[in-house]
Amino acid sequence: MLTSHLRIILATLALLLLSACGSDDDEPSTPPAGNGALTVNLAGLPAGLPAVVRISGPASYAKTIGSGQTLASLAPGNYTVSADTILSGNLSWSASAPVQTATVAAGATAVVNVSYSSSTLALTVREVASVSGAVFLTAPASDTRQFIVERSGRILVMQDGALLGTPFLDIRNRVAAAGEGGLLSMAFHPNYASNGWFFIYYTDAANNIVVERHSVSSANRNLAEPSAVLEIIRIPHPGATNHYGGLVSFGPDGYLYLASGDGGGAGDPQGNAQNFNSLLGKMLRLDVADARGAQPYLIPPSNPFVGQSGRRAEIWALGLRNPWRYAFDGDRLYIADVGQAKREEVNVAAAGQAALNYGWNIMEGTLCYNAAICNNNGLTMPAFEYDHGANNINGCSITGGFVYRGKALPELGGRYFYSDYCGGYLKSFLYKDNSATEQTSWTIPDIGSIQSFGQDGDGELYLIAATGKLYRIVRAPKA
Known part of the structure; x- marks a missing residue:
């Protein structure tokens, strides 16, 4: 057995070791x-x-x-206190002195008082272009141009507010x-600045969905190289x-995503959306980092159905x-998934969450589709939905x-x-704490049916009307 003298020595050593290890706290318990x-x-x-x-300062x-x-243990010096404007619904709360x-x-405590007051945030739209058949607008990150997609098969470039005379691409x-x-x-490849790749999503004369890779001309960045075409995937429809x-786009993981419809016809008569052996009614995920003719895409090994019989690995x-x-x-x-006759929905998930089943045609939103009851086990319910209402008063x-x-x-x-x-x-909502909060309707001029949104290289948003007119969403001038 240990002697009492030895116990005292061991206890003292333990206290010294704990003292040397310190604390996990961000700030020391005793300010220097x-x-x-x-x-x-x-x-x-x-x-x-x-x-x-936001507070910033020395070191x-x-x-x-x-x-x-109160922020303690601060090194002496000048600190900057910046208060962001806060939005709640359409009420904007701003600090009287934002910086x-x-x-x-x-040995002293400085004090900063931040006082807020509210005003109503109003939005409007400003017409930027008119392109017959426009369905999409995008741009590479930080690029000042806008690329406008026409349904007929052209991509136009808008530079400094003017459409260039020669299309970027014409197919x-x-x-x-x-x-x-x-x-x-x-969609522009994440490394577009160095590799010049962009991808398009279209339908051909045989009714197939086609995704292709194209390249920008090395001689003129406002033109695509007409001969540099690689078919990535062709989906029978x-x-x-x-x-x-x-829509075709790149996810934060660098993989190429595309979302296909169920093949058409009321109620998905072919049952494509729930068919694991069909690429229709799905979100697909492809690795195109080393795409070439013999192998236009690879299956990411983390795709959920890799190696499963009767299940397409692209899903x-x-x-x-x-x-x-x-x-x-x-x-x-x-x-955003278009509904059949009653509900419209928005599904929200972690980008890395695979194998989710969003329910169609078992369900339309949170309603059983064409049935009094249904089994929703294993289905992911929408984060947000709305009913069409009488005479489609809420939309269709x-x-x-x-x-x-x-x-x-x-x-x-x-x-x-x-x-x-x-x-x-x-309209807008803020997805927070697993729910759609701060649902807001914005009063904007009547521009007719809105068939698509666009986003430029700076993250600003655009509306594309069925008339072919494109509008940028901007702050409304104060009355």
Whole structure:
């Protein structure tokens, strides 16, 4: 047995070791001598609405707070306190002094008071172009140009507010625009600046869905290289000329995604959306990093149905009716899926969450489709939905948009925007705590049916009307 003297020695050593290990806390329990503190007081915000106040200072100090507090153990020096404008519904809360400077002295506490007041945020639209058959607008990141996709098979470039006379791409001889078909979207490769690759999604004369890779001309960045074409995938779409889906894009993981419709016909008569051996009614995920003629794409090994008999390995998600538009926002995916006759829906999931079944044609939104009861086990319910209402008063066909991440309207950051072809409105919600909050209707001029959204290289959003006119969403001037 240990002697009492030895026990004392061991206990003393243990205390010394714990002292040497320190603490996991961000700030030491006892502030070093010579440091000071900064108290930030917030006033004027409604209860429950968090602020976004950024504090920066000496030695690369940076901290963001959502409520008033005292920051201790600060090195002496000048600190900048910046208060972001906060949006709640369409009420914008701004600090009377959005940027303040405080000097922290050793052994003292500096105080900064941030006072907020509210005003109504109003949006409007500004026409930027008119292109017959326009269905999409996009641009490479930080590029000042806008690329406008025409259903007939052309891509036009708008530079400094003017359309260039020569199309970026013209494949009208290979595109069939019957029904809902045509050239429906394009996506720039994440490394477009170095490899010049972009991808297009269109329907051909045989009614197939086709995704191709093209390249920009090395001699003129406003022109595509006509001979540099690689077919990535061709999906048979026999019969109906609707429900093609229509969007191709890159996810945050660098893989190529495309969302196909169920093949058309009321109620998915072929049962494609729930058929694991069909590529219709699905979200597909492909690796095109080393695409070439003999092997235009690889299957990412993390795709959920790799190696499973009777299940196509390209499938990332299933149970979609007509996902006309979807959008990635960081590590989150928003899919707007057009309903049959009663419900329109937006599905929200983690971008890395595979094998989700969004329910069609077992369900339409959270309703059993064409049945009094149904089994929804294993199905993912929409994060947001709305009923058409009597005489389609709420709409009839959702037009999915994007999450705003631009700089012109910073208070809109994180809001997902959408419209409806029959409604012609502009609405948004904030997806927070697993629910669609702050559902807001924005009053904008009547521009008719809205068939698509666009997003430029700076993250600003555009509306594309059925008339072919394109509008940028902007801040309305104060009355």
